[in-house]
Amino acid sequence: MISTLRRGLLVLLAAVPLMANAVAAPSAHDLVQDTTTRLLADLAANKAKYKQDPNEFYNALNGIVGPVVDAEGISRSIMTVKYSRKASPEQMQRFQENFKRSLMQFYGNALLEYNNQGITVSPAKDESGNRTSVDMQVKGSSGSIYPVSYTLEKINGEWKVRNVIINGINIGKLFRDQFQDSMQRNGNDLDKVINNWAGEVAKAKETTEQAAEKQTQ
Numbered sequence: 001m002i003s004t005l006r007r008g009l010l011v012l013l014a015a016v017p018l019m020a021n022a023v024a025a026p027s028a029h030d031l032v033q034d035t036t037t038r039l040l041a042d043l044a045a046n047k048a049k050y051k052q053d054p055n056e057f058y059n060a061l062n063g064i065v066g067p068v069v070d071a072e073g074i075s076r077s078i079m080t081v082k083y084s085r086k087a088s089p090e091q092m093q094r095f096q097e098n099f100k101r102s103l104m105q106f107y108g109n110a111l112l113e114y115n116n117q118g119i120t121v122s123p124a125k126d127e128s129g130n131r132t133s134v135d136m137q138v139k140g141s142s143g144s145i146y147p148v149s150y151t152l153e154k155i156n157g158e159w160k161v162r163n164v165i166i167n168g169i170n171i172g173k174l175f176r177d178q179f180q181d182s183m184q185r186n187g188n189d190l191d192k193v194i195n196n197w198a199g200e201v202a203k204a205k206e207t208t209e210q211a212a213e214k215q216t217q
Contacts, residue, residue: 028152028159029124031068032134036119039064043111051112058104065107070153070160071100077162078175083183087190095194102201117141130154178203 026034042060043050050057075096076084084092118139125132131153138146151163151172163172178200179193186192193200 025158027124028127028132029121029134031152031159032136032150032161033121035065035068036121036136039111040114040119043114047112054105054108054112057112058101058108061104061108061111062100065104066100068159068161069100069103070155070162071096071103073153073155073160073162074172075099077172078179080176080180083179083190091190091194095197098194098197102198105198106201113141115141117143127159132159175200 039061042064043057046057046060050060075092078099079087079092079095087095120137122135122137125134131151134150134152136148136150138148140146146167147165148167149165150161151165152159153162154160163170165171182193182196182200183190186196
């Protein structure tokens with residue numbers, strides 16, 4: 001009897017981490033909603049400080065948003081198989097780090113101009129598979145509404161952001177096209193493209209801003 005109870009206790013203890021993970025893993029919708037709420041709360045509390053030191057905001061942004069983004073998967077998608085299979089592990093890691101840092105700056109610059117006009121997360125969609133999307137509407141300073149759609153994939157039981165479409169612009173595709181264009185312009189010098197990736201992200205930001213301006217006209 002004692003041995004049976006002991007075995008039962010061991011099974012229960014072994015299952016605790018699994019149950020904790022099951023409880024801790026939020027739905028895709030809740031993940032986006034919670035991340036957005038925490039991000040806006042942090043921005044509201046520290047906006048003046050962040051405007052004085054944007055790098056501190058980028059670091060805070062990375063701490064909140066970074067864990068929910070599949071940076072490795074997105075990086076490989078942007079580089080495409082054509083280039084990623086030729087890249088060394090060191091090059092892939094460097095591009096992933098440059099991509100994350102540039103992405104935080106991409107979002108950070110826009111968020112620092114956000115004055116709590118309004119962000120609404122749409123109701124949850126079907127999440128029974130390994131891929132879903134979460135939509136939201138962002139109200140601009142002019143009153144215009146900009147649709148945003150996050151694509152998420154389930155990785156090791158947790159939802160991670162794999163792409164985002166802002167005002168009809170597929171950011172993943174935009175980055176992918178820019179990467180290939182940059183490779184052609186730089187004679188297929190992968191290191192040069194990786195090291196100058198921040199400039200390509202700046203172009204993407206300009207493209208999305210131009211699209212937003214056209215919508216308000």
